[in-house]
Amino acid sequence: MVRVVANARGCIGAGQCVITAPNVFDQDEDGIVVVVDEQPSEADLPDVRAALDLCPSQSLTLTN
Ligand code: SF4
Structure with a gap:
């Protein structure tokens, strides 16, 4: 299960x-x-991955 982490x-x-x-x-x-x-x-x-790509400060990551 992947986990979303925001800085x-x-x-x-x-x-x-x-x-x-x-x-x-x-x-x-x-x-x-x-x-x-x-x-x-x-x-x-898919929406989460798109958000990661679009975030201008690269504050979002996906971890396993
Ligand atoms: S900079 Fe914008 S896109 Fe990135 S985490 Fe903050 S609110 Fe979301």
């Missing part, structure tokens, strides 16, 4: 992840990423 200190609040994978990412009141589903379903993984 909140690297996040610049661009929101690309929330737009791209809304089932997995949210933003707090300061716009900083919050992972709402750390172990996304297979169905959500």
